[in-house]
Amino acid sequence: MAESIADLNCPNLQKNLSILSPDHVELAKMLVQNGQSHLFDEWPEPGVDDEEKFAFFYQVTRLNASYPGGIVQYINNARELLADSKAGKNPFDGFTPSVPTGENLTFADENFIKYEETGVKEAKHTAFVLVAGGLGERLGYNGIKISLPSETSTGACFLQLYIESILALQEASCKLSEGESHKDIPLAIMTSDDTHARTLELLESNSYFGMKPTQVSLLKQGKVACLADNDAKIAVDPNNKYRIQTKPHGHGDVHSLLYSSGLLNQWQDAGVKWVLFFQDTNGLLFKAIPASLGVSVTKKYEVNSLAVPRKAKEAIGGITKLTHADGRTMVINVEYNQLDPLLRATINPEGDVNCETGFSPFPGNINQLILELESYMEELKKTKGAIKEFVNPKYKDSTRTLFKSSTRLECMMQDYPKNLPPTARVGFTVMDIWLAYAPVKNNPEDAAKVPKGNPYHSATSGEMAIYRAHSLILRKAGVQISDPVIDVFNGQEVEVWPRIVWKPKWAITFSDVKRKIEGSCSISQKSTMLIKGRNIVINNLSLDGALVVDAVDDAEVKVEGCVQNSSWTLEKVDWKDTSIPEEIRIRGFKINKVDQLEGNFQQPGKYNLKP
Numbered sequence: 001m002a003e004s005i006a007d008l009n010c011p012n013l014q015k016n017l018s019i020l021s022p023d024h025v026e027l028a029k030m031l032v033q034n035g036q037s038h039l040f041d042e043w044p045e046p047g048v049d050d051e052e053k054f055a056f057f058y059q060v061t062r063l064n065a066s067y068p069g070g071i072v073q074y075i076n077n078a079r080e081l082l083a084d085s086k087a088g089k090n091p092f093d094g095f096t097p098s099v100p101t102g103e104n105l106t107f108a109d110e111n112f113i114k115y116e117e118t119g120v121k122e123a124k125h126t127a128f129v130l131v132a133g134g135l136g137e138r139l140g141y142n143g144i145k146i147s148l149p150s151e152t153s154t155g156a157c158f159l160q161l162y163i164e165s166i167l168a169l170q171e172a173s174c175k176l177s178e179g180e181s182h183k184d185i186p187l188a189i190m191t192s193d194d195t196h197a198r199t200l201e202l203l204e205s206n207s208y209f210g211m212k213p214t215q216v217s218l219l220k221q222g223k224v225a226c227l228a229d230n231d232a233k234i235a236v237d238p239n240n241k242y243r244i245q246t247k248p249h250g251h252g253d254v255h256s257l258l259y260s261s262g263l264l265n266q267w268q269d270a271g272v273k274w275v276l277f278f279q280d281t282n283g284l285l286f287k288a289i290p291a292s293l294g295v296s297v298t299k300k301y302e303v304n305s306l307a308v309p310r311k312a313k314e315a316i317g318g319i320t321k322l323t324h325a326d327g328r329t330m331v332i333n334v335e336y337n338q339l340d341p342l343l344r345a346t347i348n349p350e351g352d353v354n355c356e357t358g359f360s361p362f363p364g365n366i367n368q369l370i371l372e373l374e375s376y377m378e379e380l381k382k383t384k385g386a387i388k389e390f391v392n393p394k395y396k397d398s399t400r401t402l403f404k405s406s407t408r409l410e411c412m413m414q415d416y417p418k419n420l421p422p423t424a425r426v427g428f429t430v431m432d433i434w435l436a437y438a439p440v441k442n443n444p445e446d447a448a449k450v451p452k453g454n455p456y457h458s459a460t461s462g463e464m465a466i467y468r469a470h471s472l473i474l475r476k477a478g479v480q481i482s483d484p485v486i487d488v489f490n491g492q493e494v495e496v497w498p499r500i501v502w503k504p505k506w507a508i509t510f511s512d513v514k515r516k517i518e519g520s521c522s523i524s525q526k527s528t529m530l531i532k533g534r535n536i537v538i539n540n541l542s543l544d545g546a547l548v549v550d551a552v553d554d555a556e557v558k559v560e561g562c563v564q565n566s567s568w569t570l571e572k573v574d575w576k577d578t579s580i581p582e583e584i585r586i587r588g589f590k591i592n593k594v595d596q597l598e599g600n601f602q603q604p605g606k607y608n609l610k611p
């Protein structure tokens with residue numbers, strides 16, 4: 001052993017040989033032989049920091065085990081991708097983009113309602129996968145993003161909203177198939193070291209928001225080594241010379257984790273047919289799920305990506321048809337930073353610009369994917385869930401040699417179809433933005449700077465979008481809803497609609513909503529209406545104020561009459577005011593509960609709620 005280490009010409013490693021186990025030596029050889037001897041440059045003689053040296057090898061063992069093919073494969077992949085990047089090679093070389101055709105849905109029309117029905121029926125054969133390992137650097141929030149209130153009228157956080165939506169789908173779906181046994185819909189959550197403990201704590205301290213703990217699986221993604229230069233030299237942690245600097249590998253890890261965890265087999269045995277992937281902060285997501293699942297079922301899509309009309313240069317990928325010079329075609333997400341150069345190099349010298357509709361001709365990927373389980377498992381058998389990676393170094397200058405800071409390989413979950421054969425049934429479903437997409441990604445300062453007309457993707461816009469969606473759905477159901485007023489919070493101009501929110505169990509589809517509205521109803525702009533029970537009917541209601549109705553499942557409540565009070569008001573707050581809790585000040589307003597009509601029905605029975 002000693003000779004071979006000596007041959008490696010790495011004096012600091014050589015001098016520590018006496019304290020290293022045979023496993024350590026093997027790992028050290030692997031690193032040095034692959035151009036990483038600098039990792040030992042600062043190592044002192046044996047007896048100094050030995051525990052730290054052992055911890056280094058423990059980290060290397062973990063990094064080696066968690067990457068398909070180990071560290072050597074990672075370095076080789078990195079060298080190849082970094083060389084392409086240095087040469088400015090276009091990953092889409094040889095491909096010409098065009099606008100693909102997919103299923104365009106119009107909320108509330110006959111087609112939409114039919115798809116929703118089909119989707120709800122199929123929901124009990126679906127497993128949900130939430131990718132929630134991201135740091136949320138752009139948002140800069142100190143907590144985990146799924147713990148943020150989706151809106152502050154009810155205060156329900158994103159995870160609560162998601163779980164309650166899945167439970168409502170489960171209930172509705174099982175009800176439609178009487179005779180069949182009840183099915184619990186599984187939920188897997190991908191976490192990372194940055195989010196795992198806090199995700200578990202959020203679930204446990206809230207009794208899993210009503211889900212059975214056995215329904216929920218947490219899959220923790222690892223990180224990958226950072227790279228300091230074009231030779232794929234692994235970066236040393238700036239805070240600890242005995243550690244490799246690591247960063248997240250991206251949401252694409254979800255496929256290899258699902259594969260290696262064995263969950264897919266379990267799901268298949270339990271009768272699951274579809275796997276639905278979604279992201280951490282989109283409060284509208286579940287408004288779009290029943291219909292998009294219905295599209296997957298009807299069109300027999302192996303892959304169905306949810307999309308919305310996209311504003312040029314918006315930070316969401318574009319769904320694009322790519323046709324290669326050799327005839328190959330695929331329908332795939334082209335990430336927002338790649339779409340503009342691809343278009344300039346091929347079909348449009350102006351790049352990523354809006355067309356006459358005021359939107360980019362390429363639908364925007366909202367990273368909600370529905371995969372058909374059987375074909376997904378077939379594919380993963382071949383790839384073990386590995387996804388095509390990319391690298392995005394920020395170079396110091398035009399020589400493209402030095403990096404501003406270390407980089408790493410990344411992968412994205414929506415790149416899954418890249419490996420599929422051209423015969424695969426890959427499609428997408430486009431829905432209205434107001435119905436389907438309002439993520440919370442940007443901090444107030446950056447949000448206020450987005451180009452006029454482009455979405456803010458902030459906590460302010462995310463909350464306002466929830467009120468707008470509920471208002472517009474009720475309008476479609478025949479309720480007279482006053483127009484919104486325009487106001488500015490944290491430097492962002494937004495529409496303020498009446499603050500209407502219902503729990504998913506009240507209505508998960510448009511047909512549910514219509515069944516629960518009777519007679520002629522109206523809601524003024526200053527109003528707040530929160531519906532928290534299942535069997536609540538709104539009948540000839542005229543609301544000009546705040547109304548909060550809560551009821552146990554066996555209580556049937558009819559809300560009617562003319563409700564008028566001082567309502568709940570929005571008071572402006574500044575995001576820089578640290579005396580206000582962070583989750584509130586990032587919205588730019590807080591809610592003052594001045595007055596309301598409240599009905600709380602905790603016993604089974606039939607009730608009327610009138611002013």
Ligand code: UGB
Pocket residue numbers: 131132133134135136190192221248249250251278279280281315316317318333335336365366367412414439441
């Ligand atoms: N995530 C992880 O779980 N692990 C990771 O390592 C990284 C992220 P971002 P971004 O529709 O909104 C995506 O950072 O860059 C989770 C799509 O690529 O919010 O905005 C993380 O917790 C883009 O095409 O993603 O871009 C979060 O839930 C577009 O669709 C999710 O992954 C855009 O989202 C996304 O992470 C969008």
